[in-house]
Amino acid sequence: SQQGEEDPQALSIQEGENATMNCSYKTSINNLQWYRQNSGRGLVHLILIRSNEREKHSGRLRVTLDTSKKSSSLLITASRAADTASYFCATADYAGNNRKLIWGLGTSLAVNP
Amino acid sequence: DAEITQSPRHKITETGRQVTLACHQTWNHNNMFWYRQDLGHGLRLIHYSYGVQDTNKGEVSDGYSVSRSNTEDLPLTLESAASSQTSVYFCASSDQGRDIQYFGAGTRLSVL
Numbered sequence: 001s002q003q004g005e006e007d008p009q010a011l012s013i014q015e016g017e018n019a020t021m022n023c024s025y026k027t028s029i030n031n032l033q034w035y036r037q038n039s040g041r042g043l044v045h046l047i048l049i050r051s052n053e054r055e056k057h058s059g060r061l062r063v064t065l066d067t068s069k070k071s072s073s074l075l076i077t078a079s080r081a082a083d084t085a086s087y088f089c090a091t092a093d094y095a096g097n098n099r100k101l102i103w104g105l106g107t108s109l110a111v112n113p
Numbered sequence: 114d115a116e117i118t119q120s121p122r123h124k125i126t127e128t129g130r131q132v133t134l135a136c137h138q139t140w141n142h143n144n145m146f147w148y149r150q151d152l153g154h155g156l157r158l159i160h161y162s163y164g165v166q167d168t169n170k171g172e173v174s175d176g177y178s179v180s181r182s183n184t185e186d187l188p189l190t191l192e193s194a195a196s197s198q199t200s201v202y203f204c205a206s207s208d209q210g211r212d213i214q215y216f217g218a219g220t221r222l223s224v225l
Contacts, residue, residue, distance in 0.1 A: 031212060042203055042216030043156075088155070092212045099144065099163075099212060100171075103156040 006089055006107040014112050019076040021107040023089030024069075030092045032065060033101070034074050037086045046074075046087075079111045115140040119204050119217035126224055132191040134220050136204030143209040145187040147171075147179065149200040150219075156203070162187055163209075194224045 006023050013019050023032070031050045035043040049056045049065045049072065056063045062075040076083055086108045090101040117138040126132050136145065147159040158171030160179040168179050176198060178190045191198055201221050205214040 033212065040219075042218045043205075043214075044216070045213050048213060099207075099210075100146075100158060100161065101212065101214060105153070105155040 006087070006104045008107060009105070010108045010110075012110040012112065013079055015079060015081055017079055017111075019079050019083070019109055019111070021074050021087055021109070023072045023074070023104055025072075025089075025091050025102075025104075026070065027091075027093075029067075030094055032063075032072050032092075033090045034061075034063060034072075035088045035090060037088065037106070039085070043088065076109075079109075081111050081113045083109060084111045085109060117204060117206055117215055117217045119202075119220050121220060122218065123221045124223070126194050126222070128194055128196060128224055130194050132194050132222065134189045134191075134202055134204075134222070136187050136189065136217060137185055138204075138206045138215070138217075139185065140206055140208070140215060141184060142206035142215075143184070144207040145181070146205045146207075146214065147177070147187065147189045148203045148205065149173065149198075150203060151200050159189065159202075160187075191222075196224050198222065199224045 031048055033048045034046045037043045047058045047063050049063050060077045065072045086106045088106045089104045093100050093102050120135045143164045146161040148156045150156050157173045159177050162168050162181040201219050203219050204217040207214045
């Protein structure tokens with residue numbers, strides 16, 4: 001079952017603008033990750049934030065985590081056409097001593113030149 | 114460089130046929146996963162393995178099987194292909210005790 005739910009489902013912005021997408025989840029987590037998927041390709045890991053962290057940066061990416069609201073946001077600053085992709089959040093489920101990821105449905109980002 | 118490769122990239126088959134999708138990783142990862150991706154459903158876990166001879170069912174395992182005879186490979190078999198199994202299939206791997214997954218490029222399967 002899907003735990004993460006991203007919003008918006010689709011986002012269209014101009015190059016140079018910032019893009020913000022959100023992820024909500026339902027149960028307690030150990031960490032939350034964001035992945036990017038370019039059209040016709042596999043997913044690529046972007047960033048992982050642990051449950052005891054509130055904010056993390058990686059280049060033009062900024063991720064926040066609010067465990068009280070069970071939500072995370074991914075901010076891409078100064079977007080480029082190459083950022084056009086789908087973005088997925090995934091939460092780590094350690095139930096039953098297994099390490100599985102539970103995936104959201106993704107946000108489709110279009111960055112227009 | 115380490116990588117994870119899937120083959121074939123595209124496959125067309127007929128209903129009722131057995132189909133095997135290959136996944137090979139050179140990361141030396143213990144954990145391997147098979148997902149299917151469909152519009153409106155996101156990524157759904159089919160089967161996963163935490164090491165040689167270990168296999169586990171995911172949320173959509175009916176009609177699929179896997180076997181893990183070595184660290185590098187986790188082939189996915191569709192026993193009797195059905196049109197509902199038309200999808201894009203992704204293989205992924207992760208290191209023991211780690212949650213970051215590395216994905217292959219995917220196999221687009223059409224069952225006619």
